[in-house]
Amino acid sequence: MILITEFMDESAVDLLKRKYNVYYDSSLAEDSNSLVKLINKMKALIVRNKTLVTRELIENAPNLTCVGRLGVGLDNIDLNACEEQNITVYPALGANSHSVAEYVICASMLLLRKAYFKKNEMIAGNWPRQESSGSEVYGKTLGLIGFGDIAQKTRDLALGLGMKTVAYDPYLDKDSNVWKETKNLDLDNLLSISDIISLHIPLSKETKNLIDEKKLKLIKNSSVIINAARGGVIDENQLAKLLKENKIGGAALDVFNEEPVNKECAKKFEGINNLILTPHIGGVTKESNERVSEMIAKKIDTHLSK
Numbered sequence: 650m651i652l653i654t655e656f657m658d659e660s661a662v663d664l665l666k667r668k669y670n671v672y673y674d675s676s677l678a679e680d681s682n683s684l685v686k687l688i689n690k691m692k693a694l695i696v697r698n699k700t701l702v703t704r705e706l707i708e709n710a711p712n713l714t715c716v717g718r719l720g721v722g723l724d725n726i727d728l729n730a731c732e733e734q735n736i737t738v739y740p741a742l743g744a745n746s747h748s749v750a751e752y753v754i755c756a757s758m759l760l761l762r763k764a765y766f767k768k769n770e771m772i773a774g775n776w777p778r779q780e781s782s783g784s785e786v787y788g789k790t791l792g793l794i795g796f797g798d799i800a801q802k803t804r805d806l807a808l809g810l811g812m813k814t815v816a817y818d819p820y821l822d823k824d825s826n827v828w829k830e831t832k833n834l835d836l837d838n839l840l841s842i843s844d845i846i847s848l849h850i851p852l853s854k855e856t857k858n859l860i861d862e863k864k865l866k867l868i869k870n871s872s873v874i875i876n877a878a879r880g881g882v883i884d885e886n887q888l889a890k891l892l893k894e895n896k897i898g899g900a901a902l903d904v905f906n907e908e909p910v911n912k913e914c915a916k917k918f919e920g921i922n923n924l925i926l927t928p929h930i931g932g933v934t935k936e937s938n939e940r941v942s943e944m945i946a947k948k949i950d951t952h953l954s955k
């Protein structure tokens with residue numbers, strides 16, 4: 650039996666239903682009591698990033714052999730507990746990368762141009778022409794922190810727009826071909842010279858708070874920062890403070906320390922002008938949902954058919 654706890658494209662769910670018993674309830678991610686009871690009989694579990702696949706859950710899952718992740722970040726899954734119980738974890742590698750890459754390019758253009766948030770002023774009869782003149786992305790330097798699949802796809806789009814690209818990723822071989830059109834920099838250098846900084850690292854013990862107050866202070870006043878990786882990799886409070894003081898030119902945040910963001914947490918962003926906030930949708934589009942769901946349905950089917 651397969652348990653699906655978060656939204657999945659219906660045609661991929663149907664693909665699984667043709668062969669297996671499937672229990673699909675997208676509200677289960679937030680109902681850990683029901684989840685612990687249901688997991689007992691399951692051979693496969695399919696989640697996004699809201700379901701916490703904890704050691705406790707795994708210990709209540711004697712029949713579980715695999716977990717499909719409708720996305721790529723695995724920070725909501727206890728990988729050690731899975732390994733100890735011989736449970737294979739399948740991320741949807743690459744299936745939502747285009748969506749995130751487009752999000753980053755779009756946010757870069759919106760933040761640098763400063764012209765697209767004037768609807769209310771215009772409807773009120775104003776003509777805010779003077780303050781709506783921003784910058785092109787053409788010729789600007791995009792700094793990518795983490796240079797894996799999403800960052801490389803973002804690089805490809807950026808080069809097509811005439812941008813320069815630099816990246817920081819100490820885990821990539823420095824002689825690799827990926828550095829052909831992108832300068833390999835250390836983190837401090839990247840932060841000091843980039844016009845647009847975009848984060849593409851997983852959340853881990855090592856990357857938690859990687860971009861702290863000291864690192865944020867290296868960023869130029871005119872530069873903008875985009876986080877569509879994970880909330881914990883950047884000090885959100887310090888970023889909000891520096892944006893308010895105009896020490897950083899703007900930001901787009903798709904991911905947050907705590908999700909969903911409540912009114913109290915969101916308060917720190919009040920009054921910041923050049924700021925885009927989105928509810929963790931960088932990788933979520935109609936197309937990516939179809940690709941991610943189909944990929945995971947096939948991986949789970951192959952696993953269970955062995």
Ligand SMILES: NC(=O)c1ccc[n+]([C@@H]2O[C@H](COP(=O)([O-])OP(=O)(O)OC[C@H]3O[C@@H](n4cnc5c(N)ncnc54)[C@H](O)[C@@H]3O)[C@@H](O)[C@H]2O)c1
Nearest residue numbers: 722795796797798799818820849850851877878930931932
């Ligand atoms: N906002 C969204 O909807 C969304 C969607 C998909 C992925 N994500 C996030 O984006 C992250 C990146 O995804 P990806 O598919 O490119 O993953 P990836 O595994 O292809 O790339 C991650 C890269 O980060 C590098 N890295 C690891 N630790 C680092 C460190 N300390 N400093 C610098 N580089 C480091 C790795 O070497 C790797 O090249 C995911 O882990 C996930 O958290 C967010």
